[in-house]
Amino acid sequence: MKNKSNLFVVLTAAVFLFGLTIFGILSPDKEFSVSERRPLAAFPKITAEKVFSGRFSEEFEKYSLDNFPLRDGFRRVKALASYCVFGQKDNNGLYYADGYLSKLEYPEDLDSVKKATDRFLEIVETYADEESKVYFSVIPDKNYFLAEKNGYPAINYDKFIAYAKEGMSSAEYIDITDLLELDDYYRTDSHWRQERITDVAERLAEKMGAKLDSEYAVNKLSSDFYGVYSGQSALPVRPDELYCLEIEAIKNSTVYDAETDSSITVYNKENVFGKDPYEVFLHGSKSLLKIENPNSVTDKKLIVFRDSFANSLAPLLISGYSEITLVDIRYISPKLLERFMDFEGRDILFLYSTGVLNNSITIK
Amino acid sequence: MLFSGIPFLFYFLPLVLALYFAVPKKLKNSVLLFFSLVFYGWGEPKYLFLMLFSITQGYVFGLLIEKSRGKKSSKVFLSASVLVSLLLLSYCKYADFSIETFNSLTGLSVPLLKVALPIGISFYTFQILSYAVDVYRSVVPAQKNYIKLALYISMFPQLIAGPIVRYSDIVSQLDTRTHSLENAAYGIRRFVIGLSKKVLIANVLAELGSAFKESTQQSVLFFWLYAIACTLQIYFDFSGYSDMAIGLGRIFGFRFLENFDYPYISSSITQFWRRWHMSLGSWFRDYLYIPLGGNRVGKMRWLFNIFVVWFATGIWHGAAWNFVLWGLMYAVLLVNEKLWLLKRLNKSKVLSRIYTMFFVVIGFVIFDADTVDSAFGTLEHMFGFGGVSAVTGETLYYLKSFAVVLVIAIIGSTPLVKKLCQAVKNTKAGSFVLSVAEPICIVLLLTACTAYLVDGSFNPFLYFRF
Numbered sequence: 001m002k003n004k005s006n007l008f009v010v011l012t013a014a015v016f017l018f019g020l021t022i023f024g025i026l027s028p029d030k031e032f033s034v035s036e037r038r039p040l041a042a043f044p045k046i047t048a049e050k051v052f053s054g055r056f057s058e059e060f061e062k063y064s065l066d067n068f069p070l071r072d073g074f075r076r077v078k079a080l081a082s083y084c085v086f087g088q089k090d091n092n093g094l095y096y097a098d099g100y101l102s103k104l105e106y107p108e109d110l111d112s113v114k115k116a117t118d119r120f121l122e123i124v125e126t127y128a129d130e131e132s133k134v135y136f137s138v139i140p141d142k143n144y145f146l147a148e149k150n151g152y153p154a155i156n157y158d159k160f161i162a163y164a165k166e167g168m169s170s171a172e173y174i175d176i177t178d179l180l181e182l183d184d185y186y187r188t189d190s191h192w193r194q195e196r197i198t199d200v201a202e203r204l205a206e207k208m209g210a211k212l213d214s215e216y217a218v219n220k221l222s223s224d225f226y227g228v229y230s231g232q233s234a235l236p237v238r239p240d241e242l243y244c245l246e247i248e249a250i251k252n253s254t255v256y257d258a259e260t261d262s263s264i265t266v267y268n269k270e271n272v273f274g275k276d277p278y279e280v281f282l283h284g285s286k287s288l289l290k291i292e293n294p295n296s297v298t299d300k301k302l303i304v305f306r307d308s309f310a311n312s313l314a315p316l317l318i319s320g321y322s323e324i325t326l327v328d329i330r331y332i333s334p335k336l337l338e339r340f341m342d343f344e345g346r347d348i349l350f351l352y353s354t355g356v357l358n359n360s361i362t363i364k
Numbered sequence: 365m366l367f368s369g370i371p372f373l374f375y376f377l378p379l380v381l382a383l384y385f386a387v388p389k390k391l392k393n394s395v396l397l398f399f400s401l402v403f404y405g406w407g408e409p410k411y412l413f414l415m416l417f418s419i420t421q422g423y424v425f426g427l428l429i430e431k432s433r434g435k436k437s438s439k440v441f442l443s444a445s446v447l448v449s450l451l452l453l454s455y456c457k458y459a460d461f462s463i464e465t466f467n468s469l470t471g472l473s474v475p476l477l478k479v480a481l482p483i484g485i486s487f488y489t490f491q492i493l494s495y496a497v498d499v500y501r502s503v504v505p506a507q508k509n510y511i512k513l514a515l516y517i518s519m520f521p522q523l524i525a526g527p528i529v530r531y532s533d534i535v536s537q538l539d540t541r542t543h544s545l546e547n548a549a550y551g552i553r554r555f556v557i558g559l560s561k562k563v564l565i566a567n568v569l570a571e572l573g574s575a576f577k578e579s580t581q582q583s584v585l586f587f588w589l590y591a592i593a594c595t596l597q598i599y600f601d602f603s604g605y606s607d608m609a610i611g612l613g614r615i616f617g618f619r620f621l622e623n624f625d626y627p628y629i630s631s632s633i634t635q636f637w638r639r640w641h642m643s644l645g646s647w648f649r650d651y652l653y654i655p656l657g658g659n660r661v662g663k664m665r666w667l668f669n670i671f672v673v674w675f676a677t678g679i680w681h682g683a684a685w686n687f688v689l690w691g692l693m694y695a696v697l698l699v700n701e702k703l704w705l706l707k708r709l710n711k712s713k714v715l716s717r718i719y720t721m722f723f724v725v726i727g728f729v730i731f732d733a734d735t736v737d738s739a740f741g742t743l744e745h746m747f748g749f750g751g752v753s754a755v756t757g758e759t760l761y762y763l764k765s766f767a768v769v770l771v772i773a774i775i776g777s778t779p780l781v782k783k784l785c786q787a788v789k790n791t792k793a794g795s796f797v798l799s800v801a802e803p804i805c806i807v808l809l810l811t812a813c814t815a816y817l818v819d820g821s822f823n824p825f826l827y828f829r830f
Binding site: 002003004005006007008009010011012013016017018020021024051052054057058060061064065068071074075076077078079081085086087088089090092106107151152153234 | 365369370371373374375377378382406407408409410545546548549552553556564568579580581757758761764765766767768769772798799802803804806807810811812814815816817818819820
């Protein structure tokens with residue numbers, strides 16, 4: 001009996017260790033993790049310098065983690081063990097509550113907010129023409145609706161937004177918090193749902209003196225949208241549905257991408273099957289885009305300094321403008337802007353989510 | 365290389381096991397030595413030469429001590445070996461600490477040497493020291509086979525975080541040892557338990573420590589939560605490593621002595637140090653305390669001996685004054701117990717344990733601090749003198765989030781589970797259930813540990829810095 005028990009122990013452990021080792025060696029290496037949306041480490045080059053400096057071992061450690069067989073399955077096991085066995089409230093800062101996945105955004109970093117608003121003011125002082133009207137609006141992240149009521153630590157949003165407003169006191173603040181609710185966000189992604197934010201677009205346009213056409217057609221793009229948090233959390237969650245709103249002004253608009261010096265479409269429907277389906281909206285992260293509405297009845301022009309939340313919002317604003325320029329100063333230094341764009345006769349909107357304002361180290 | 369890392373578990377270990385058991389008996393020591401050197405050189409190859417130099421000096425002086433036995437030169441060779449070992453350790457570990465202390469006392473600014481600490485140097489230096497002293501004392505004959513001595517010192521299971529294995533304890537196993545199914549099964553059990561202690565408990569508790577250190581809403585409760593988590597983390601981290609070392613040693617046929625015996629159930633500090641890092645405690649007893657005269661001397665000399673030993677114990681753990689303070693705190697507590705408290709502690713099982721754990725927790729707060737000032741700062745906050753709230757929402761969040769792990773850790777630091785398993789094993793039905801459940805549990809724990817490692821970031825063992 002004792003010998004049998006010993007044999008079982010040795011066999012099971014051996015099968016586990018040797019099995020995974022052989023499986024790992026035989027499996028082809030992957031270059032990209034779709035679930036985590038990041039490139040995976042490749043097998044490091046072996047050089048004497050690398051071996052003796054210890055860099056080879058560091059790079060091999062990363063490679064072995066990134067290319068571990070059944071990596072996503074093991075990550076799921078970890079997430080489930082963390083929540084269900086150890087009763088932890090979050091896993092690597094991600095949590096699941098009321099059917100939504102979210103990331104802890106805590107604590108508030110008011111220095112970061114100040115750094116961001118100082119940079120915004122600098123842009124206004126440097127570039128805005130005297131006639132330009134400057135607006136500012138803060139998009140609350142999902143935690144605004146989810147964290148506190150589920151016992152998660154959260155930013156003090158009132159204090160946070162008031163502080164940001166104060167920092168941008170020369171701009172007209174447009175409050176959109178009362179228009180938003182949890183349902184307006186994807187369950188598995190950090191962003192808001194375009195089909196649910198037409199009222200936000202209306203409010204912004206109205207305050208900025210523009211009039212929008214609001215007869216949208218709703219176009220379903222996917223029933224299997226796994227947002228950024230589903231991959232990061234590794235939890236088994238139901239996918240979101242992905243829609244985009246169509247309207248004549250959007251269909252007729254042209255988008256100029258300054259990065260590639262080429263024209264792109266407002267919606268890139270190929271990205272529905274890509275690594276990040278949210279990139280359907282204006283092709284994802286772009287430093288400088290100019291959307292032109294050739295059939296516009298107005299000559300109003302707008303510049304939006306923004307983060308990725310504006311990717312899905314900007315198309316809804318285009319019917320009220322002849323041109324909207326979108327600038328993401330996380331990817332382009334404000335110092336370079338005069339080379340690529342004209343500020344004359346354009347209103348400026350600073351539209352930022354609390355997540356970016358609280359981590360403004362990403363702003364150049 | 366880390367035991368709790370994917371390269372070790374799924375590349376190094378399968379390879380060394382396959383080769384070790386494939387080669388004939390006479391080559392097993394060479395295979396183990398070769399892989400031990402690869403294991404040590406994996407992260408910091410340059411320090412391999414330092415270790416090989418230490419081994420070589422231990423080997424040469426060991427032979428010279430034996431050759432000149434009975435002559436005065438024997439003592440000279442021993443002194444030379446001890447001096448070389450201590451000089452290397454002092455240079456690598458204490459040079460910058462000494463310069464910093466000198467600078468702060470004199471106001472001068474002598475530049476630091478910025479010497480990086482070679483991994484495991486404190487452990488292997490102590491093994492070489494004990495070997496040289498034991499050869500001098502004729503406890504063991506000098507090892508004539510370089511490979512065997514090098515293997516004793518560099519054997520990867522215990523190389524970088526102990527236990528501190530005495531040469532006398534494994535000298536016969538270097539020549540002949542048994543490889544059996546029973547040994548392998550026992551080794552796997554111990555290794556998996558140790559790995560789980562490190563990956564599933566210690567690393568998770570480390571996250572609580574990090575959350576505390578990054579917190580902007582610290583509270584008195586959060587300070588205590590941190591102190592308790594830190595105390596448990598250090599135990600699970602270090603005892604987990606010892607379990608893995610003992611387990612791996614057993615797979616290769618070596619029997620290392622136990623290093624921990626449920627220290628957190630101790631009813632006195634005296635007992636705590638008989639249960640905590642036993643190989644270090646007995647090393648200091650045999651190679652420092654007793655040579656100084658132990659307790660067979662006058663009272664003042666005895667007190668001096670105790671303080672020297674605990675100063676050394678403290679500073680062995682790290683070249684910083686908080687470690688010295690930690691060691692000296694135990695000196696005071698042990699003297700106190702030996703003089704009058706021990707008899708009184710025996711009267712109450714509950715109070716004696718509260719007293720012991722109170723000082724153990726305080727000790728690990730000092731141990732974990734970056735400086736003496738920050739240690740006192742933490743203690744001040746723990747006792748409500750830091751001007752922070754008693755409790756905050758953030759503290760309650762982390763308390764809830766880590767409650768299960770803390771409870772598992774507290775229960776796991778007592779012999780309760782072991783006793784329960786033993787009781788079940790003693791019945792026929794229970795024994796059958798356990799024999800079926802055990803392999804399942806091993807696979808589940810290995811799966812969970814692998815999952816945590818694949819998902820997690822780099823978590824080095826705490827004792828590596830020693």
